[in-house]
Amino acid sequence: xxxxxxxxxxxxxxxxxDVELRxxxxxxxxxxxxxxxxxxxxxxxxIYFQGNSAPDKSGLPSxxxxxxxxxxxxxxxxxxxxxQEDSAVYLCASSFPFGYNxxxxxxxxxxxxx
Amino acid sequence: xQQVKQNSPSLSVQEGRISIxxxxxxxxxxxxxxxxxxxxxxxxxxxxxxxxxxxxxxxxRFTVFxxxxxxxxxxxxxxxxxxDSAVYFCAAKTQGGSEKLVFGKGTKLTVNP
Numbered sequence: 610x611x612x613x614x615x616x617x618x619x620x621x622x623x624x625x626x627d628v629e630l631r632x633x634x635x636x637x638x639x640x641x642x643x644x645x646x647x648x649x650x651x652x653x654x655x656i657y658f659q660g661n662s663a664p665d666k667s668g669l670p671s672x673x674x675x676x677x678x679x680x681x682x683x684x685x686x687x688x689x690x691x692x693q694e695d696s697a698v699y700l701c702a703s704s705f706p707f708g709y710n711x712x713x714x715x716x717x718x719x720x721x722x723x
Numbered sequence: 724x725q726q727v728k729q730n731s732p733s734l735s736v737q738e739g740r741i742s743i744x745x746x747x748x749x750x751x752x753x754x755x756x757x758x759x760x761x762x763x764x765x766x767x768x769x770x771x772x773x774x775x776x777x778x779x780x781x782x783x784r785f786t787v788f789x790x791x792x793x794x795x796x797x798x799x800x801x802x803x804x805x806x807d808s809a810v811y812f813c814a815a816k817t818q819g820g821s822e823k824l825v826f827g828k829g830t831k832l833t834v835n836p
Contacts, residue, residue, distance in 0.1 A: 640822055651812060651826040665821040700766055709755055709774055712824060714766030
């Protein structure tokens with residue numbers, strides 16, 4: 610596709626359940642990022658991939674959060690044992706690596722934990 | 724500790740007038756700055772950027788100014804149009820460090836017809 614795609618667009622889950630969020634970056638973009646935006650807040654960095662490796666995982670809020678990227682393309686963000694404070698919009702972005710490159714964002718996945 | 728601050732949560736201007744959105748940062752290592760526009764239920768869209776070696780960058784109706792000594796940047800939109808109504812995020816990055824962007828909390832711009 611032409612842009613970054615994310616699925617699902619909306620996810621409602623019960624507290625304690627695991628969820629998986631998917632991101633398809635723009636073809637050719639080797640850098641991939643996950644951010645989240647909680648209500649009334651700015652975008653908060655979670656993790657950065659260069660190819661399949663993650664040089665910066667510093668934004669993951671707890672060990673319940675993990676992410677992987679396979680084939681240098683699709684990425685999955687997994688949240689285990691979800692809590693109500695995990696409710697947010699999870700945004701994925703991709704870019705060419707390094708240098709003065711803008712990041713292109715997907716539409717996001719709105720996660721609601723009941 | 725918020726490294727990128729947008730102190731105005733909202734701004735309202737008349738169509739045809741200038742919109743000025745402001746952003747302050749605290750980390751002197753930031754050397755690349757970007758503005759994104761976000762409509763409801765959509766992802767942020769890149770608008771314009773500036774590197775720290777410049778003090779101005781212009782693209783059509785949008786101009787970004789950087790004042791490194793004051794650690795301040797601003798986005799000017801002239802003339803403002805109703806379609807510009809959105810939330811605007813300022814973001815910053817350190818070249819050679821992590822590739823992550825650090826975002827402000829955003830300013831909601833409303834352009835009234």
